[in-house]
Amino acid sequence: MPENSERPEELLRRADELTPKERMAIPRQPMPERPAEERRRDQSEVPLGFDELHAVIEACRCLECKSKPCVQGCPVGVDIPAFIRLIRQGDFEGAIAKIRECNCLPAVTGRVCPQEEQCQLHCTLAKARKDPEQAVSIGRLERFVADWERGRERPTPETKPSPTGKRVAIVGSGPAGLSAAGDLVRMGHEVTVFEAFHKFGGVLVYGIPEFRLPKEIVDDEVGRLVELGVRFEANVVVGQTVTIDELLEEEGFDAVFLGTGAGLPLFLGVPGEELIGVYSANEYLTRANLMRAYEFPKVDTPIVRAGRVAVVGGGNVAMDAARTALRLGAQEVTLVYRRSRTEMPARAEEIHHAEEEGVQFLLLANPVAILGDETGRVRALRCVRMELGEPDASGRRRPVAVPGSEFDLPAELVIVAIGNGPNPLATSTTPDLKTDSRGRIVVDPATGKTSKRGVFAGGDVVLGAATVILAMGEGRKAARAIDRFLATGEW
Amino acid sequence: MNAVRNRRQLADNIVQLEVEAPRIARRRKPGQFVIVRVRDGGERIPLTIADADASVGTITLVVQVVGKTTGLLAELDVGEAIADVAGPLGRPTHIENVGTVAAVAGGIGVAPLFPIAQALKEAGNRVLGVLGARSASLVVWEDRLRSVSDRFIVTTDDGSYGRPGRVTEALSDLLMEEKVGQVVAIGPPIMMKAVAELTRPLGIPTLVSLNPIMVDGTGMCGGCRGLVGGQNRFVCVDGPEFDGHQVDFDNMMARLSAYREYEAVSLQAAAAHRFGEEGCRLAEEARRAREQ
Numbered sequence: 001m002p003e004n005s006e007r008p009e010e011l012l013r014r015a016d017e018l019t020p021k022e023r024m025a026i027p028r029q030p031m032p033e034r035p036a037e038e039r040r041r042d043q044s045e046v047p048l049g050f051d052e053l054h055a056v057i058e059a060c061r062c063l064e065c066k067s068k069p070c071v072q073g074c075p076v077g078v079d080i081p082a083f084i085r086l087i088r089q090g091d092f093e094g095a096i097a098k099i100r101e102c103n104c105l106p107a108v109t110g111r112v113c114p115q116e117e118q119c120q121l122h123c124t125l126a127k128a129r130k131d132p133e134q135a136v137s138i139g140r141l142e143r144f145v146a147d148w149e150r151g152r153e154r155p156t157p158e159t160k161p162s163p164t165g166k167r168v169a170i171v172g173s174g175p176a177g178l179s180a181a182g183d184l185v186r187m188g189h190e191v192t193v194f195e196a197f198h199k200f201g202g203v204l205v206y207g208i209p210e211f212r213l214p215k216e217i218v219d220d221e222v223g224r225l226v227e228l229g230v231r232f233e234a235n236v237v238v239g240q241t242v243t244i245d246e247l248l249e250e251e252g253f254d255a256v257f258l259g260t261g262a263g264l265p266l267f268l269g270v271p272g273e274e275l276i277g278v279y280s281a282n283e284y285l286t287r288a289n290l291m292r293a294y295e296f297p298k299v300d301t302p303i304v305r306a307g308r309v310a311v312v313g314g315g316n317v318a319m320d321a322a323r324t325a326l327r328l329g330a331q332e333v334t335l336v337y338r339r340s341r342t343e344m345p346a347r348a349e350e351i352h353h354a355e356e357e358g359v360q361f362l363l364l365a366n367p368v369a370i371l372g373d374e375t376g377r378v379r380a381l382r383c384v385r386m387e388l389g390e391p392d393a394s395g396r397r398r399p400v401a402v403p404g405s406e407f408d409l410p411a412e413l414v415i416v417a418i419g420n421g422p423n424p425l426a427t428s429t430t431p432d433l434k435t436d437s438r439g440r441i442v443v444d445p446a447t448g449k450t451s452k453r454g455v456f457a458g459g460d461v462v463l464g465a466a467t468v469i470l471a472m473g474e475g476r477k478a479a480r481a482i483d484r485f486l487a488t489g490e491w
Numbered sequence: 492m493n494a495v496r497n498r499r500q501l502a503d504n505i506v507q508l509e510v511e512a513p514r515i516a517r518r519r520k521p522g523q524f525v526i527v528r529v530r531d532g533g534e535r536i537p538l539t540i541a542d543a544d545a546s547v548g549t550i551t552l553v554v555q556v557v558g559k560t561t562g563l564l565a566e567l568d569v570g571e572a573i574a575d576v577a578g579p580l581g582r583p584t585h586i587e588n589v590g591t592v593a594a595v596a597g598g599i600g601v602a603p604l605f606p607i608a609q610a611l612k613e614a615g616n617r618v619l620g621v622l623g624a625r626s627a628s629l630v631v632w633e634d635r636l637r638s639v640s641d642r643f644i645v646t647t648d649d650g651s652y653g654r655p656g657r658v659t660e661a662l663s664d665l666l667m668e669e670k671v672g673q674v675v676a677i678g679p680p681i682m683m684k685a686v687a688e689l690t691r692p693l694g695i696p697t698l699v700s701l702n703p704i705m706v707d708g709t710g711m712c713g714g715c716r717g718l719v720g721g722q723n724r725f726v727c728v729d730g731p732e733f734d735g736h737q738v739d740f741d742n743m744m745a746r747l748s749a750y751r752e753y754e755a756v757s758l759q760a761a762a763a764h765r766f767g768e769e770g771c772r773l774a775e776e777a778r779r780a781r782e783q
Binding site for chain 1 (some may be wrong): 514515518528532533534535559560574575576577579580618676684706707708709710711712714715716717718723739742745746748749753755756757759760761
């Protein structure tokens with residue numbers, strides 16, 4: 001297909017009249033990124049976002065097809081063609097309002113959603129051009145209007161709905177909880193969000209690094225919810241400070257939503273994990289992000305800085321940890337993954353960014369022990385070579401150790417990023433709340449209802465470690481079911 | 492924010508703070524702790540809840556100055572506030588009547604030990620209290636522990652007060668004189684290790700309370716993990732109390748030193764900020780003195 005060589009200004013003048021053929025011929029607009037050399041030692045964001053010109057041209061690429069397959073690919077059901085059309089028409093305010101109907105964290109999802117596996121995977125343009133890379137950049141457009149909105153003075157708050165007199169407690173201020181809170185407050189319910197940490201945002205503030213999601217964006221979204229009337233209470237560890245039963249029976253809440261996330265780090269179970277210099281990715285990222293240890297000693301929380309760092313795992317969290325280690329001054333960062341590159345669960349973009357910045361990949365290798373020196377500090381990670389055998393239950397080829405292939409990877413810091421289970425604090429003090437063998441809360445998938453009357457759950461505590469947007473979708477779904485329960489009293 | 496309602500200097504570098512925390516005051520049980528963050532930019536550290544008054548909504552914390560954060564806590568005046576207090580965390584102590592219990596405290600370990608000893612007493616146990624410190628000026632909460640003890644011994648390493656010597660020597664004598672069903676020991680790791688070694692051959696169940704480095708205190712980071720019976724356990728959610736005969740104290744002590752050089756940097760930076768170069772020099776001297 002010949003690429004459209006029309007000058008951007010002319011293209012824009014005719015934006016409303018472009019034929020589908022002309023739209024299809026517009027090349028995908030590049031989004032500028034900071035060069036790897038410049039960004040790999042600081043905490044500022046990597047992609048810089050579209051400017052208005054590129055955003056509108058990118059919006060012109062949308063074919064506005066009737067079937068809207070992209071919407072089906074969106075866990076929260078954003079009317080994607082509608083907001084893209086508004087961008088094309090230059091109505092950015094209308095565009096962001098359209099997104100906000102379904103998504104209360106657009107600046108967040110515009111950055112961290114795996115669009116290539118969701119909305120963009122289904123894009124008609126990509127199918128027509130027979131190239132998934134040629135999908136409309138829905139995520140970048142979402143990010144563009146969300147950032148545009150943040151750069152302006154906050155518009156007057158939405159008109160408040162008439163109060164229902166019902167009170168809902170949200171446990172956990174991560175994506176599931178914030179999403180549920182936003183919907184419920186708009187339905188007129190009185191909403192209080194309880195957070196165990198001192199800062200709100202859950203994984204968005206403790207897990208995802210500043211260079212991928214600036215924390216001011218999360219603060220801004222929380223601020224919007226406060227303006228809508230949501231109450232936020234920090235330092236409340238539900239299950240310890242107050243139990244779910246007490247929230248319902250003594251504190252006068254009519255319903256509870258549990259969005260406590262997947263906050264229980266898995267370790268390797270190999271000898272040496274007790275050594276100094278072995279972190280779970282949760283601890284490493286929490287120190288770096290939530291506690292801002294990269295500013296130490298200006299702030300008080302330290303983090304081990306090492307020249308050679310080994311990160312175990314192949315997901316997005318492993319990439320975040322590896323790239324954070326570079327930014328904390330590591331000379332060599334090696335990511336150790338037991339399968340091959342094709343099986344890596346991380347997003348292609350994250351793998352690409354990590355490689356660009358200099359993270360080394362040691363594939364088909366699995367740790368068998370962590371070795372220490374006489375002071376109890378890590379000196380190396382002992383690995384064994386792996387080869388891929390028959391596909392396992394996940395459909396990926398199962399890695400098998402090659403006998404006698406052990407070798408030592410020198411490292412002063414080892415970060416274990418092999419996943420998280422649900423945190424059991426809230427559930428363990430609520431005996432009538434059913435969980436499965438892996439500690440996940442059992443719910444009715446359509447409503448998020450748990451085994452306990454008045455208690456709903458969603459996000460990673462139900463799904464196991466998943467994505468921000470899936471958690472948000474769960475929060476919205478539960479909000480609708482909670483609204484119905486509060487109106488009818490039927491369980 | 493959690494306002495300081497009351498402050499008492501117990502010794503040169505030990506203060507007692509009564510802090511507003513109504514939810515925690517109502518719920519806490521012996522053995523539990525809180526995570527505090529003194530101010531924005533501060534670190535999160537665990538402190539045991541030494542006492543609480545649910546009627547006025549306060550908890551009591553006993554703080555010994557060992558680093559920057561404990562230093563900031565000790566400087567708080569009445570009316571000032573701690574930015575964040577989260578809790579009560581950890582599992583409460585399992586309290587039962589075993590007949591006779593020895594409650595052994597080292598230094599400010601008496602603060603977490605006192606509510607446990609009190610609960611053991613209330614459960615009908617005969618309580619043998621032992622309180623040890625390096626010297627007379629560091630003996631705190633003697634009256635409290637004595638008040639719940641049927642027999643009570645205070646020891647100082649330098650002999651400046653009470654019985655000269657270490658708590659293990661006093662405990663050893665008690666174990667010969669009385670049939671003790673359980674020992675609870677809280678203090679510096681080296682002291683808990685010594686107590687565990689003393690009771691191991693005698694087969695007396697010995698509970699210790701660990702105080703490792705923590706971040707969240709809710710099982711989320713695993714930073715507080717320690718080897719217990721050869722397994723990695725999270726002190727914040729599986730503990731903080733464990734069978735002292737199963738705890739790998741050497742590993743625990745090594746892990747407590749993980750950030751030693753960073754702590755020195757932090758103290759120096761704080762001193763430089765407040766007192767200029769002279770402060771730096773003093774902080775460095777203090778660090779050397781501590782290491783010796």
